[in-house]
Amino acid sequence: MRIAVFAPDCPYPPNRGGRADVWRRLLALGQGGHELMLVHLYEPAGPLAPTPQDLAAMDARLPRRFAFPIKRSPWRALKQLAGSPWVPRHAATRVPEGDELRSLDAALDAFAPDLLLLEGPWFGQMVKRTARRLALPYAYRSHNIEHRYMLGQARAAQHWRDRIAWRLACIGLQRYEFDLMRGARLVLDISQEDRAFWAARGVAGRWLPPLPEQAFRDRPQAVLPSDLLFLGNLSTPNNLQGLRWLVAEVLPLLRARRPELCLTVVGSRPSAELVAELQAAPGVRLMADQADVLPWLFGARVLVNPVATGSGVQLKTLDMLMTDAPIVSRAQGLSGLPESFAALLRIAETPAAFADEVWAALHAPADADPARVAARRLFTPAGVNEALQAALAQEAA
Structure with missing residues (x-):
């Protein structure tokens, strides 16, 4: 055709x-x-x-x-x-x-x-x-x-x-x-x-x-490690709102338990204001406009999606599901996906609950989940x- x-x-x-x-x-x-x-x-x-x-x-x-x-x-x-x-x-x-x-x-x-x-x-x-x-x-x-x-x-x-x-x-x-x-x-x-x-x-x-990106590429041979990874566009208001909530409300709770814990932010087109804001935040590392995000995606210990508003499907969630790393997300991250996918993510809405899920994910084994592997075949x-x-x-x- x-x-x-x-x-x-x-x-x-x-x-x-x-x-x-x-x-x-x-x-x-x-x-x-x-x-x-x-x-x-x-x-x-x-x-x-x-x-x-x-x-x-x-x-x-x-x-x-x-x-x-x-x-x-x-x-x-x-x-x-x-x-x-x-x-x-x-x-x-x-x-x-x-x-x-x-x-x-x-x-x-x-x-x-x-x-x-x-x-x-x-x-x-x-x-x-x-x-x-x-x-x-x-x-x-x-x-x-x-x-x-x-x-x-x-x-x-x-x-x-x-x-x-x-x-x-x-x-x-x-x-x-x-x-x-x-x-x-x-x-x-x-x-x-x-x-x-x-x-x-x-x-x-x-x-x-x-x-997802993985539909056309193999897993990268070399990865870039991080404790927590946020991946997303750094110019849309819903992403910015979620990221700021993560940095201001959730990350301090985690760093109180482990002061050396670091959040890596990988995204495109941050404003000068956002760059200054993230550089001043304790425990945040900004990696802007990366030519290839897959090494970061596959190198993270825990993937986080703090975005609370939107519509359609958040492609960041789909890309995260192609890895074996645990995913902590607000409920919006499941938007538009089959109901069965709820079992594949750790869902939390409040800062304390989100921090608790991240902490548990950091201590969970990063083994391949058969249900997650099966879900990938849809995409x-x-x-x-x-x-x-x-x-x-x-x-x-």
Whole structure:
């Protein structure tokens, strides 16, 4: 099958949850024998701008790719804000115009896709237009219950400017998500819980499992040791809120028992404010923007996930489950995963309970859990392709 995939931003390097989810699915679909064309935006400058090496790495795996830059100006921002009740702001930024639109149309015509795959709502305008123009169906991949996720980020944001920006992004979003799902041939949910949420509101979806990094790589031969490891994006409000809770409320309880205990934080794009904050915190080691996180992931004695808000599936939990190290998490870490996975994690909500679980995990043997090994089989490229083929076959029947 020839699939044109519309991604909300450049999925490479896959150093954040949303990027990693898209990139790993592209690799899995390619392994399944599908011909792919990726359509994506990119930041033209700054830390999020792809490097020539990033583009070359994508083109080595995806020979068909169309990209255009995100454009910003005060006039465009006002125009997008005025139209946000109908087209949410983040979706309005992903509408090409003029020569870019004509070039994209020509590239899609030459590719002649059988299916359009919309990754989240943000490329919705372009996908709906292309579906009408080419008389094609589209599938909608739900990464989150976006209107709830964005509102949660607004509430978790520390600075008023961030709170306002996240809330502005919510305008018109709930209706927009529903409209995209109702128009889709298939709705493919990242999460079992999200699937139930939409089903209760009349949208029938199917679960398409996300993939861990280990689906495509072997365990690293050399690992980097740590006592406790937090792994995650260091710019989203829910991650920051959870990390600060861990450092301020939990770590002092653990260091009171063992003063030399150290928390290692491995993540991308920390602000200067966060870097200074973590460097000043006793017992915290920051390893920012690591090219490869797997040596850290497999070298930790205990993996911790203190994030308390969000939606969809936290890919950090899935990546952690691919190791044999004990995992201590708040309940949100299980969001969207099968109920049986609750037995694979140590769950705690209060600082004292979290510290107690970490302490017990530090003294538990790090042996391979047969139930954990069995659970990993759900999250493979073959599993993704089988789930997609089953959904397409059921839809065609």
